[in-house]
Amino acid sequence: MRVVGPEDKYKRLAAEMAVERVSDGMVVGLGHGSTAAYAVLRMAVLLRDGSLKDVLGVPCSRRVEEEARRLAIPLATLDARPSLDLVIDGADEIDPGLDCIKGKGGALLREKIVAQASKRRIIVADASKCSARLGEKASLPVEVLPFALVPERHFLESLGGKIKLRPGPDGRPFVTAQGNFILDWSQPPLDNPRELARKLESRAGIMAHGLFLDIVDEVIVAGPQGLRLLRRAERSSPSQGNHALA
Numbered sequence: 698m699r700v701v702g703p704e705d706k707y708k709r710l711a712a713e714m715a716v717e718r719v720s721d722g723m724v725v726g727l728g729h730g731s732t733a734a735y736a737v738l739r740m741a742v743l744l745r746d747g748s749l750k751d752v753l754g755v756p757c758s759r760r761v762e763e764e765a766r767r768l769a770i771p772l773a774t775l776d777a778r779p780s781l782d783l784v785i786d787g788a789d790e791i792d793p794g795l796d797c798i799k800g801k802g803g804a805l806l807r808e809k810i811v812a813q814a815s816k817r818r819i820i821v822a823d824a825s826k827c828s829a830r831l832g833e834k835a836s837l838p839v840e841v842l843p844f845a846l847v848p849e850r851h852f853l854e855s856l857g858g859k860i861k862l863r864p865g866p867d868g869r870p871f872v873t874a875q876g877n878f879i880l881d882w883s884q885p886p887l888d889n890p891r892e893l894a895r896k897l898e899s900r901a902g903i904m905a906h907g908l909f910l911d912i913v914d915e916v917i918v919a920g921p922q923g924l925r926l927l928r929r930a931e932r933s934s935p936s937q938g939n940h941a942l943a
């Protein structure tokens with residue numbers, strides 16, 4: 698059973714504000730994690746009481762799929778609905794340019810696929826996830842093909858930092874939905890996340906990494922200071938990552 702912490706109130710507030718962006722007939726990506734779970738719960742309530750109609754969910758993980766089924770949210774696959782109206786997901790760390798680290802829950806590859814299939818990508822979080830520079834708070838999950846585990850570990854070690862093979866609940870290595878392992882890479886705050894992303898993406902044995910750069914359109918953060926909506930101003934020039942506080 699998940700322990701409910703003081704930040705859960707804020708997670709719920711942020712998630713519920715995001716669900717206000719869902720309207721009838723939409724196809725919505727359902728993110729993985731405790732914050733996104735509040736959005737799934739809220740959508741289920743609105744569908745049940747008739748405030749929302751004809752919404753389809755595309756889950757980012759088996760766990761979210763099970764939860765959505767339990768809550769009677771109608772589901773679709775990317776095969777059937779490859780273009781989503783929006784996705785609501787959580788994050789482990791968010792910088793002022795709306796770039797994120799994700800993947801603590803292990804669903805990073807599917808989360809990125811669903812985000813890339815979505816017209817609007819919304820991150821919901823409590824204020825503890827915000828930082829000035831990625832890497833200050835979260836380690837970076839790197840999903841690695843088991844065949845390539847040792848060489849990719851050596852590659853990451855050559856870049857510095859500390860690397861840990863993520864254990865699963867049974868103490869054996871955690872295995873992703875794709876059958877891969879995750880290396881959690883702790884390092885000093887990242888000076889150049891884009892260059893790092895390019896290096897990681899050049900490696901054949903690295904299937905995914907938790908850097909979500911120039912992907913997110915809106916971040917909804919809740920904390921003791923209230924709710925904040927951060928918006929990316931220009932989607933047409935993603936490399937600049939500019940944003941405005943609304």
Ligand SMILES: O=C(CO)[C@H](O)[C@H](O)COP(=O)(O)O
Pocket residue numbers: 728729730731732733786787788789798799800801802803804805808
């Ligand atoms: O990236 C994720 C899962 O792969 C989650 O969105 C991230 O870990 C945030 O989770 P939580 O809302 O439980 O803090």
